[in-house]
Amino acid sequence: MEYQSLNRPISGANQSSVSEFLLLWLSRQPQQQQLLFVLFLGMYLATVLGNLLIILAISTDSSLHTPMYFFLSNLSFVDICFTSTTIPKMLTNHVLGSQSISFLGCFTQMYFLFLCVDIDNFLLAVMAYDRFVAVCHPLHYTTKMTPQFCALLVAASWGIACLNTLLHTLLIARLSFCADNRIPHYFCDAAPLLKLSCSDTHLNEMLILTVGGLIITIPLVCILVSYICITSAVLRVPSAKGKWKAFSTCSSHLAVVSLFYGTIIAEYFSPSSSHSAETDTVTTVMYTVVTPMLNPFIYSLRNKDMKEALRKLIGRKTSSI
Template identity: 75%
Template sequence: MLPDTAGLRLMSSTNQSSVSEFLLLGLSRQPQQQQLLFLLFLIMYLATVLGNLLIILAISTDSRLHTPMYFFLSNLSFSDVCFSSTTVPKVLANHILGSQAISFSGCVTQLYFLCVFADMDNFLLAVMAYDRYVAICHPLHYRTKMTYKLCSLLVLGSWVLTNLNALLHTLLMAQLSFCGDNIIPHFFCDANPLLKLSCSDTHLNDLMILTEGTMIVVTPFVCILISYIHITCAVLRVSSTGGRWKAFSTCGSHLAVVCLFYGTIISLYFNPSSSHSAGRDLAAAMMYTVVTPMLNPFIYSLRNRDMKGALRKVLTMNLHLPRSVRK
């Protein structure tokens, strides 16, 4: 998304054994496309931040939304803001400054936070599926099962596991040697493009992505599937069509986000690094790092009457504030 790459600097192994920075090519080398993509990224990022912060504000100020479902949703919104902020601001800043460089330490740091917030979304989607399972399959015991203590422990445990997983992959990446080509055909420091640039043996990194990484992603995904199998069976036992539709509608938003999130994650990461194409990786990465965090607030609020009411209350409250207070 930045200036033409004709003058990009390559670090050759003959005069330097390791690289101190990488060059992010972005999404396009055409100046006109770069301007358009910059504007598109800026609009999507602002929509992501504004939408998710409004969700958090609405949930925190409306006592009717102080329930487990909205507690998890507010955590998901916070994670989405952080997730998008890990990559997009660097893309925008590089475009404005006319630079494509990112330091080695900055690249590794970006990779760490990408892993943290991607995995956090993953775990929160599983926790939210469990919440829906309890609400639909055990409605009479919902308040006793989904206690504040349990919800807090589920979120805290998710943060611990995601940070440990990110630390593992980041430390493994930091042990690799990078010599020669330092150009990343991507708009952020992702694992697969970095592995292709390394002149070290990356079999351990690939193995960890396909084993430990698979467990981190697939285990919550399996939990989601099991939850929805039980939910489907419970809903099908409901005699009235209206009752079935009402039960399924409470899960529709969550299912849409699950399909969008897992579809791109699985296609992007669970293949050997040698089998990835730049175009497919860029499209998939843009979907889950930029588009999905932007769409989540709309998906969860447009068909939710309580959320729409809370958002309307927040917006009207701000509009009706006295001018002296707003200053």
């Protein structure tokens, strides 16, 4: 996504104090809006239900009280928060026949959206490190991945994400905004807000490209290094069965990593010349809606322990009714 400097002259004719923004729907056709409403409602319910089942299965099954599933339950919680920052507001606006979101509501939404993206990013890196220790240093796994160390990793992820998100949100909130308050998204994002601003946005752009870039690239590099080491270790395993067993413990995480970073890179780090309104909309929907919805399915369908825990959980629920 291209972050352009908008050094517009400030004049009373083309500037006003913006108290709210208008979130434009994905389509202006009423029939398509009805279809999208049903589609997004279904995806939101599937995301919440799927991730809640993952959390409940992990918390109720003692065999899943391990670092890997501890991180997975945190990832599922963040994914619920992730979709809950955008979709309910969009669905509510559709029911009320409104497009508005208050100035404070817009920046609150943007803060929690950025927060969830950053935490997802860090948790995926932490989970890659967990798989690295499990595959490359199995004899030292229990001594390295202690409950205290796992809790520290999650707390550090939340702390760094909160500080980074607060920095960007406060710097954007200090900007002045012009009379045009239409955001061509179904949620508040940094790029359209910077384009609406009448202020000098050089500082915001610089921090997004540097600090924001580091927040994304450092965990991604850690993930790549971890999987290079994992691949090297797996290739040294003599039996084909042993190689498959070692790789199968990482396959679900690798699928989620590919989906998450693929859509993020396509949206924010691809050349601006390759962007169009349609492609931006598709990639935005992919990382804000589709990825959180698919995560529980990927982990449950490709994981025997998780499938067994879900089977026990659903069996207990149905027997108690």
